[in-house]
Amino acid sequence: MSAAYDEAVLDFRRRKDEHFAAGRGPVRPETFTGLTYYPPDEAWAFRVPLHPAPDGGAPFTLDTNTGQPRTMSALGTVTLPLPGGERTLTVYAPLGEERPQRVFIPFRDATSGEETYGAGRYLDAPLADDGELWVDVDFNMAYHPYCAYGDGWTCPLPPASNRLPDAVRAGERLAPPSAP
Numbered sequence: 798m799s800a801a802y803d804e805a806v807l808d809f810r811r812r813k814d815e816h817f818a819a820g821r822g823p824v825r826p827e828t829f830t831g832l833t834y835y836p837p838d839e840a841w842a843f844r845v846p847l848h849p850a851p852d853g854g855a856p857f858t859l860d861t862n863t864g865q866p867r868t869m870s871a872l873g874t875v876t877l878p879l880p881g882g883e884r885t886l887t888v889y890a891p892l893g894e895e896r897p898q899r900v901f902i903p904f905r906d907a908t909s910g911e912e913t914y915g916a917g918r919y920l921d922a923p924l925a926d927d928g929e930l931w932v933d934v935d936f937n938m939a940y941h942p943y944c945a946y947g948d949g950w951t952c953p954l955p956p957a958s959n960r961l962p963d964a965v966r967a968g969e970r971l972a973p974p975s976a977p
Contacts, residue, residue, distance in 0.1 A: 799839060806837040806937045813940075823943040823950060833972040841936035841967035846929060847888065847900075849873040856892060859903070859953040862916060862944045867953045868892060872900055875932050881963040887956065888922070888932060900924050900932060903955040904939075907964035913971060914945040917955040920968075939968025 813832065820826040850873045857871035869889040876885045888900040905917035918939040925931040942952035 802839045802842075803837045809938065810834055823946040833970050835937075835966045835968060835970055837937050838967055839937075841965065843877055843934045844925075844931050845875045845877060845934060847873045847875060847924065847932050849930065854890065854895070857887075857889065857956075859889070859956060861951050861953050863951045865951050867951070869901065869953075870894065872897075873930075875902075875934060877934060879961070879963045879965075884961055884963065885958075886934075886961075887958050896926065897924060902934065902959070903953055904959045904961060904965075905955045906961040908966060908970070912964075912966070913939075913969070914941040916942065916944065916952065917959075918942070918968060936965050936967035939965065941969050 810832070816822055817824060817829050817832070818826055822829070850871050854870040854872045856868050858866045858868045861867050870892050872888050872890045874885050874887050876883050886902055886904060888902050890897040890900055899921045902920040902922055903917055904920070906913070909915055909917055919942055920934060920936070920939050922935070922938075923933045925933065943950040944952035
């Protein structure tokens with residue numbers, strides 16, 4: 798495990814907490830006590846090729862928690878070497894962006910509803926192009942959507958193709974229950 802990698806993940810998390818504490822997130826700053834995360838683990842970070850959608854990224858409508866559909870471009874898929882075996886996830890981009898800098902990956906896993914938000918988590922993964930398209934999928938950067946913190950937010954729900962049977966114990970998690 799790389800100390801520099803851990804440090805970078807912890808710095809990202811510290812900056813996110815500062816952002817929320819300053820009132821720029823989905824919670825009132827006077828009630829914010831910090832987010833909870835799994836420990837950084839570089840084993841959950843992957844650079845994998847993007848397999849572009851054969852239709853060039855046709856519009857795909859994601860369901861949301863409010864019933865208000867969210868349409869994005871289904872850009873393609875990535876296949877990840879997870880502990881339970883290879884798993885394929887669909888990656889999305891805003892409509893009209895053929896070569897976005899980041900892709901959106903909503904997912905659910907075996908921790909959803911127990912250790913993490915029940916509706917799933919999100920990844921905003923950098924897209925790299927060196928003649929071939931690569932996606933840096935780092936589950937340590939997985940986060941809960943704003944609707945996990947309160948009402949009034951419309952959040953896309955992960956499609957069935959992005960439901961993992963594996964427990965992804967990386968990234969943001971729910972606070973463990975308090976001891977009695």
